[in-house]
Amino acid sequence: MTKWWVGSGRALAAALAFASCAAGLQAQDLPAHSVSFDPAKAACRVVLEPDGTTGTGPARLFFSSDMLKPSLAFGLDGSGIADAVLVSNGERHPFISQSGLTPAELRADPIWTLLQASDAASSLFLTVHNDDGSYSSARYDTLSQDGILRLLALACGTEGLAAPALTPIEFRASEARLALSDADRLHIRKVLSDIYGTAGTDVGESGVFTVTDRRFIAQFNADQKYPSGDYLWPASVPDLLKVTVKQVAATPPAPPSDTELARHDDWSVYADSAGGQCRIATVATAAEGLDTGFRMQFSVDAKGSGGMMAIDLVTPNPFLADASLGAMIDGAGFGLLVEPKTGAVIPQPLSDGTMSTDLTKALRSGKVAEIDGVATATKAPARLSFSLAGFSAAFKDMANACNRPGIMGWIE
Numbered sequence: 001m002t003k004w005w006v007g008s009g010r011a012l013a014a015a016l017a018f019a020s021c022a023a024g025l026q027a028q029d030l031p032a033h034s035v036s037f038d039p040a041k042a043a044c045r046v047v048l049e050p051d052g053t054t055g056t057g058p059a060r061l062f063f064s065s066d067m068l069k070p071s072l073a074f075g076l077d078g079s080g081i082a083d084a085v086l087v088s089n090g091e092r093h094p095f096i097s098q099s100g101l102t103p104a105e106l107r108a109d110p111i112w113t114l115l116q117a118s119d120a121a122s123s124l125f126l127t128v129h130n131d132d133g134s135y136s137s138a139r140y141d142t143l144s145q146d147g148i149l150r151l152l153a154l155a156c157g158t159e160g161l162a163a164p165a166l167t168p169i170e171f172r173a174s175e176a177r178l179a180l181s182d183a184d185r186l187h188i189r190k191v192l193s194d195i196y197g198t199a200g201t202d203v204g205e206s207g208v209f210t211v212t213d214r215r216f217i218a219q220f221n222a223d224q225k226y227p228s229g230d231y232l233w234p235a236s237v238p239d240l241l242k243v244t245v246k247q248v249a250a251t252p253p254a255p256p257s258d259t260e261l262a263r264h265d266d267w268s269v270y271a272d273s274a275g276g277q278c279r280i281a282t283v284a285t286a287a288e289g290l291d292t293g294f295r296m297q298f299s300v301d302a303k304g305s306g307g308m309m310a311i312d313l314v315t316p317n318p319f320l321a322d323a324s325l326g327a328m329i330d331g332a333g334f335g336l337l338v339e340p341k342t343g344a345v346i347p348q349p350l351s352d353g354t355m356s357t358d359l360t361k362a363l364r365s366g367k368v369a370e371i372d373g374v375a376t377a378t379k380a381p382a383r384l385s386f387s388l389a390g391f392s393a394a395f396k397d398m399a400n401a402c403n404r405p406g407i408m409g410w411i412e
Contacts, residue, residue, distance in 0.1 A: 189210075195216070267280055297312050
């Protein structure tokens with residue numbers, strides 16, 4: 001007997017709708033559905049649940065994906081079916097099941113073209129004539145091509161479906177499907193650094209997006225009103241690749257002078273003379289295996305938005321990038337890394353490239369932060385200690401000084 005794994009899609013739809021809201025996007029539920037999977041055949045089937053039914057045991061629409069071929073199919077989930085029709089906008093259309101379709105063939109099929117847009121005023125009716133002479137029907141009120149494409153891509157992992165992304169998981173998958181070359185990614189890194197980075201910064205020759213690059217992508221998306229957070233919006237990539245990269249200045253200009261706005265215990269709040277950037281900083285209170293004078297600092301741009309913030313847990317960075325590096329805050333440990341090219345010491349990103357707020361929230365409630373690593377100069381273990389007295393008050397002042405309330409999410 002073939003064994004199928006079966007699950008409900010209503011919880012998945014609700015979770016994705018919540019994720020969309022949490023990301024500041026317009027929520028869009030997936031069609032109500034159930035999913036079954038035949039591991040022996042590597043076949044995934046999605047049955048679309050209707051909004052209303054008549055008769056006994058009405059058939060339901062299904063779409064399936066064969067991941068071995070690969071191919072797509074659609075048909076009716078039910079038994080004892082003699083024939084069926086779809087009624088759309090008052091017109092009847094014979095329902096003919098199909099299998100072995102490519103994505104292009106699915107889109108060209110007459111049944112696919114009958115699916116209503118998500119804002120359609122009329123419903124789609126599936127009416128079935130059963131072998132015993134009886135009739136039954138299923139009514140779909142908000143069925144859409146986009147919803148089905150997203151469902152197949154998420155539930156079945158079907159590739160080659162150009163469904164619009166609406167959640168962070170989908171945005172990451174959408175970017176991955178671009179299959180950008182290292183040269184493409186490097187070009188985009190340089191373009192975004194030209195737009196949002198410090199003048200004269202050399203991003204190097206790596207084709208891997210860094211945490212700083214993700215901040216720049218998020219800022220670019222916010223400026224262009226793209227909804228994909230810190231992942232590339234596919235439609236923007238061709239234009240980014242056409243932009244000419246500026247020449248890196250031989251000598252970067254000196255940073256603007258800072259004015260101290262306030263001091264809270266061991267932390268100071270600064271703003272540059274032009275009022276374009278605010279930062280907070282403290283100097284190491286103890287050093288083992290290193291000289292003194294190292295700082296921990298956080299900075300934001302006044303013209304920025306949301307929770308974007310530059311993090312420099314140790315500056316200038318004295319630690320080896322390829323050696324163990326971590327922070328200890330009142331007994332709690334946190335992994336750190338040296339960001340490629342920029343050299344900033346930052347918290348270890350999560351598996352999806354985003355940054356957790358666990359460390360910054362620990363700074364808010366902690367007393368001392370100790371950074372342990374291997375010194376670049378001596379190749380020996382080294383430690384820096386920073387007082388956290390006044391950190392929270394200084395952080396709030398920084399948010400207010402540059403009118404960036406969104407960064408409070410890092411510590412609240």
